[in-house]
Amino acid sequence: MKILVTAKRVPDPEQKVKVQGDAIDLSGMNFVVNPFDEYAVEAALRLKESSGAVDEIVVLTIGSKDVTQQLRSCLAMGADRGILVEGDDDSLDSEQTARIIKAVYERESPDLLLMGKQAVDGDNNQVAQLVAGKLDLPQACFAGQLELEGDASAITVGREIDGGMEFKKVPLPSVVTVDLRIVMPTAVKTAGSKDNQEYAEGPRYASLKGIMQAKKKKIDEISVGDLGVELEQWVKTTSVETPPSRSAGIKVESVDELVDKLQNEAKVL
Amino acid sequence: MFKWSDSHKQLRMMLRKFVDAEVVPQIDAIEHEGAPPYDVLRKFWKTFGIGDMLVGEYKARRKKAEARAAAGGSGSGGGEAADAGSKKKPDPSAALDQGAMRALPIIELSRHSAGMVTALGVSMGLTPNAIIARGTPAQQDAYVPALLTLDKIGAWAITEPGSGSDAFGAMRATAKPDGDDHFILNGNKTFITNGPYADVIIFICKLDRGEPPERRKIVSFILDGEMEGLERSKPLRKMGLHGSPTGEIFASDLRVPISRLVGERVDDEDAGSARDDAKKTFTAERSGVLAMALGMIERAQELSLEYARTRVQFGKPIGERQLIQLKLAKMEVARQNVENMLFKTIESTAHGEPPDIAAASAGKLYAAQAAMEVCLEAVQVFGGNGYMAEYRVEQLARDAKVLQIYGGTDEIQVSQIARSLLWR
Numbered sequence: 176m177k178i179l180v181t182a183k184r185v186p187d188p189e190q191k192v193k194v195q196g197d198a199i200d201l202s203g204m205n206f207v208v209n210p211f212d213e214y215a216v217e218a219a220l221r222l223k224e225s226s227g228a229v230d231e232i233v234v235l236t237i238g239s240k241d242v243t244q245q246l247r248s249c250l251a252m253g254a255d256r257g258i259l260v261e262g263d264d265d266s267l268d269s270e271q272t273a274r275i276i277k278a279v280y281e282r283e284s285p286d287l288l289l290m291g292k293q294a295v296d297g298d299n300n301q302v303a304q305l306v307a308g309k310l311d312l313p314q315a316c317f318a319g320q321l322e323l324e325g326d327a328s329a330i331t332v333g334r335e336i337d338g339g340m341e342f343k344k345v346p347l348p349s350v351v352t353v354d355l356r357i358v359m360p361t362a363v364k365t366a367g368s369k370d371n372q373e374y375a376e377g378p379r380y381a382s383l384k385g386i387m388q389a390k391k392k393k394i395d396e397i398s399v400g401d402l403g404v405e406l407e408q409w410v411k412t413t414s415v416e417t418p419p420s421r422s423a424g425i426k427v428e429s430v431d432e433l434v435d436k437l438q439n440e441a442k443v444l
Numbered sequence: 445m446f447k448w449s450d451s452h453k454q455l456r457m458m459l460r461k462f463v464d465a466e467v468v469p470q471i472d473a474i475e476h477e478g479a480p481p482y483d484v485l486r487k488f489w490k491t492f493g494i495g496d497m498l499v500g501e502y503k504a505r506r507k508k509a510e511a512r513a514a515a516g517g518s519g520s521g522g523g524e525a526a527d528a529g530s531k532k533k534p535d536p537s538a539a540l541d542q543g544a545m546r547a548l549p550i551i552e553l554s555r556h557s558a559g560m561v562t563a564l565g566v567s568m569g570l571t572p573n574a575i576i577a578r579g580t581p582a583q584q585d586a587y588v589p590a591l592l593t594l595d596k597i598g599a600w601a602i603t604e605p606g607s608g609s610d611a612f613g614a615m616r617a618t619a620k621p622d623g624d625d626h627f628i629l630n631g632n633k634t635f636i637t638n639g640p641y642a643d644v645i646i647f648i649c650k651l652d653r654g655e656p657p658e659r660r661k662i663v664s665f666i667l668d669g670e671m672e673g674l675e676r677s678k679p680l681r682k683m684g685l686h687g688s689p690t691g692e693i694f695a696s697d698l699r700v701p702i703s704r705l706v707g708e709r710v711d712d713e714d715a716g717s718a719r720d721d722a723k724k725t726f727t728a729e730r731s732g733v734l735a736m737a738l739g740m741i742e743r744a745q746e747l748s749l750e751y752a753r754t755r756v757q758f759g760k761p762i763g764e765r766q767l768i769q770l771k772l773a774k775m776e777v778a779r780q781n782v783e784n785m786l787f788k789t790i791e792s793t794a795h796g797e798p799p800d801i802a803a804a805s806a807g808k809l810y811a812a813q814a815a816m817e818v819c820l821e822a823v824q825v826f827g828g829n830g831y832m833a834e835y836r837v838e839q840l841a842r843d844a845k846v847l848q849i850y851g852g853t854d855e856i857q858v859s860q861i862a863r864s865l866l867w868r
């Protein structure tokens with residue numbers, strides 16, 4: 176069984192975003208793997224480790240050569256091979272991204288396309304659904320739990336809904352996106368999982384050995400042209416602005432003062 | 445010239461992420477409330493697979509040494525000593541990675557706790573190395589892997605109330621033979637890192653067979669933390685380095701079998717002795733100090749830069765004042781120098797030419813003084829805030845002082861450097 180995981184590079188969400196003109200200023204930004212994609216890599220590794228049925232985990236990213244660094248960090252966690260589709264990840268919209276992923280899917284024919292539910296930069300949450308549509312594959316989004324069948328013919332996806340969990344069994348191959356809960360200690364199960372098997376919560380840190388071995392793992396570099404994908408931009412960014420800063424709060428002395436301010440200053444009463 | 449590669453930088457980011465998530469939240473408990481650092485250190489080691497990696501490297505070295513010994517060489521254990529005798533030079537690129545992988549965890553942890561690094565270095569460095577250098581295969585099997593993985597905490601005890609810089613000359617602790625296969629140990633050790641909590645203690649003393657003290661051989665024993673005849677103090681109160689519990693150890697008529705004597709025999713006459721091993725240990729400690737100093741300097745500089753940009757007095761950020769700029773610039777000079785020294789050590793070691801004792805001493809002397817100066821100046825940049833624990837630079841300053849004292853004082857480094865220049 177082969178798992179294809181997608182991983183996007185995003186500006187470190189812990190940094191402050193600077194706006195310059197009509198765009199976000201990316202100079203001097205630190206980049207990290209989109210957290211939800213990192214969870215997808217972790218989920219793939221857990222599937223591989225406990226099932227014994229997964230032969231290869233391939234991580235796909237689209238971007239400039241610099242993105243190799245983020246790709247290597249997925250390989251350092253334990254993924255087997257990388258694919259870098261060279262392109263300008265800033266100007267890609269969901270449609271273009273989906274077309275590229277579809278083309279790579281067709282080259283690789285994996286049994287499972289595992290993706291983060293969304294990238295934390297644009298927060299679009301569209302690509303997986305578009306890819307599944309284009310490939311006419313079953314899709315199950317926002318997985319908080321995964322359980323792989325013993326013969327790897329299907330996967331049961333648990334998703335959080337109001338008041339509980341909902342479980343859907345999808346035949347493989349299919350497209351699955353993961354949510355935050357997929358990295359809880361017992362979120363991923365296979366026929367080979369031990370009864371009390373628990374992982375440390377969160378995506379794993381790459382071990383020292385893993386980081387050094389990642390240097391030797393293969394990364395295939397492909398151009399959009401090689402894939403035969405036509406790129407037309409559907410979504411254009413017209414302007415970017417920072418939200419207005421909020422004025423500082425005040426402390427009121429009494430309830431009367433509060434009511435007065437709500438009535439006369441905030442005009443909400 | 446060696447510099448951090450992309451994978452080294454990546455490793456660094458990972459280490460930092462771990463330290464920020466797992467160590468920093470515990471720092472106040474460890475630095476100010478006396479909580480022992482070992483659980484966090486174990487988690488650190490396990491998360492990155494460092495212990496297993498070290499055990500793997502150790503086993504490979506030992507196997508090579510044993511193969512050489514079987515082929516007629518003079519193999520003694522699997523230590524660095526055996527390695528140095530090898531004709532084959534190590535593969536430089538793998539060796540560079542190895543050097544970087546040793547230094548980076550120290551650098552990243554030193555940014556927040558030089559104490560934890562000290563506790564770590566003594567436990568998985570000095571202590572197992574003493575056993576690797578001269579221990580029998582059975583002794584190595586029993587202790588070395590468990591120390592490398594931090595399953596067991598180790599301590600290495602040479603210093604005594606009356607013998608510090610003059611570690612061998614003034615040493616009073618003794619081992620007296622008792623029958624053919626036992627010894628009786630007596631002596632007081634002090635300033636022993638991990639002493640209060642160690643599971644394994646290397647106790648260094650003089651073999652007393654009735655000869656005058658200056659002719660006695662230096663020997664070392666492997667003790668357990670809890671034994672009849674062995675007492676340990678609580679952690680001593682210190683100026684800094686609170687992440688590292690330091691204590692006293694007292695042996696009184698402690699009777700041990702010869703199986704606890706490292707090597708299980710006394711090497712008569714100059715076939716090398718525990719004295720040489722202890723000297724090698726000093727050299728190893730010295731390169732560790734380079735990495736520690738670098739982590740501390742980087743952190744002090746980073747904190748100072750941020751403060752200089754944001755602290756406004758007299759209507760301007762203090763960073764616009766030349767007197768503050770001078771401090772920041774000097775920090776950068778120190779940082780570059782220490783980093784270069786570390787790079788050079790990693791590179792020359794990878795090419796099979798580790799620094800000799802004079803070069804190691806010069807590096808330690810410079811790095812310790814640079815760290816002390818930078819961290820004190822960081823306190824100055826922060827003014828009153830610098831004196832307050834919350835801003836972290838006071839801890840760096842208190843901790844940096846120890847680099848000038850342990851692993852051989854500045855004065856001892858000076859005399860070693862000078863002697864090697866004058867009478868080489």
Ligand SMILES: Cc1cc2nc3c(=O)[nH]c(=O)nc-3n(C[C@H](O)[C@H](O)[C@H](O)COP(=O)(O)OP(=O)(O)OC[C@H]3O[C@@H](n4cnc5c(N)ncnc54)[C@H](O)[C@@H]3O)c2cc1C
Pocket residue numbers: 566600601602603607608609610634635636637638685690846849850851852853854855856859
């Ligand atoms: C936090 C901490 C942890 C330690 N951990 C350990 C440990 O795990 N195991 C262990 O065995 N020891 C440990 N030590 C002890 C350490 O190695 C000694 O403190 C150090 O070697 C100095 O010895 P001393 O303290 O007796 O000072 P002394 O040797 O008494 O020195 C006092 C002063 O005299 C100077 N001086 C001494 N001799 C000369 C000379 N010939 N020429 C010029 N000046 C001289 C020194 O430089 C110093 O300034 C630790 C110490 C500290 C502070």
